[in-house]
Amino acid sequence: MSNLQPPRGTADILPQDQRRHRHVTDTAQAIAGRYGFEEMSTPIFEATEVFKRTLGETSDIVTKEMYVFDDKKGRSITLRPEGTAGVARAFITHLRSEPLPLKFFYRGPMFRYERMQKGRQRQFHQFGVELLGVPQPLGDVEAIAMGAHILEALGVADKVTLQINTLGDAECREAYREKLVTYLEGFRSDLSEDSLERLGRNPLRIFDSKDESDRAVVKNAPRLIDHLNQASTDFFDAVKGGLDAAGVAYEINPGLVRGLDYYGHTAFEFVTKTLGAQGTVLAGGRYDGLIQLMGGPPTPGIGWAAGVERLALMTAEAPPAPRPVTIIPRDPAAQTQALVLAQQLRRGGLAVDLGYSGNLKKRLDRANKAGATAAVILDGDSATVRDMETGEQTDVALAGLEDHLQRYR
């Protein structure tokens, strides 16, 4: 029994859940398409370097969450923990001289070695978008508006709020970081263990701490938002103005920081309170330096990723399974005739279920369990169509059957 369980943090997605997941990604895909985004897929694993360099050596993902292993030739391989690095890599290897901008979306599994919680697994699925080659804040606005649009289409907009922040450009972020660290150094003894850790790695994170003592320290700390240079301020203002114009509601959260090193300027998260501690449902930001950092041509980018499982948990009802029409030969020896008829109707666009064995009673029972809208009881040249909702039966000549069944599509 124990070895028949899927590995920790993974899950079998059975049809009912799969329908929810599909609903999420299909909805996202349809709307992304309206914004001119096209699907692409990158490998599920990459050379470890691809993630190490892009996510930052000190990020949590790289230091403790990656699935890393050596392949048979001794190359270090990593199961992708996120999607942007792979898309950026693919851009560099194939698309660097394509006319910009480029708009992609992707969907698929991601892997992070983490402790389980609701809405958090070791293998999970993301739907993400990347917009490459747009340095203007309009790109940020459009990407965020598209995210909001998708959440609205999924019917979860009222359970979600958008938080935005700016991380500034590289220049002012560095200058600010030094100021902040200097300030925090003065309160070393008041900081929590976690925050001392963060001090070296990602001091901005300390603003997010839930520790009482940390909060007190941070209360009077210098804020990035007060240390932005003019260019960064203008950029942020333009993003906010654009969101206002597009009718996308947001709140500014100065504590919002991206965990990955490649982000700059805009950072945003759509969060919900309905999923416990895992409130983030769709999040992203601008990553202008990433592609160059990976050895590609300087190319600005902005993107986000949404957690499919989390969104599926939030959507109320799974879309119903398609309901077939079932073909039942009155004489079991007419099985082949039933098969031929089923094929013909399927070619005509109907969902058709074939009873495989058993008597009429048993087959009707199965048809009922399969959710059939109607049963076609085949008897020589004619057929009786039984409406499975009302129980009403109509005799139909085989020639007119396909027409008659149109009402059950």
Next chain:
RNA sequence: GUGGCCGUAGCUCAGUUGGUUAGAGCGCCUGGUUGUGGUCCAGGAGGCCGGGGGUUCAAAUCCCCUCGGCCACCCCA
């Protein structure tokens, strides 16, 4: 990685201070119906009580380890 709670039929759960053949509802199967589903009635199958070790005359129940889940921290989708 840290801390807390939990693990009994396919599913949701009950199981008294350790004490004989471990229960219910739903689901599943069969029959009532010599060829018509859903409702109803009757019957039936199905549990090494997550796994391993220990304490005891006796363990689903107590202890340890392990696997898995939930919750919080960390971090994130």
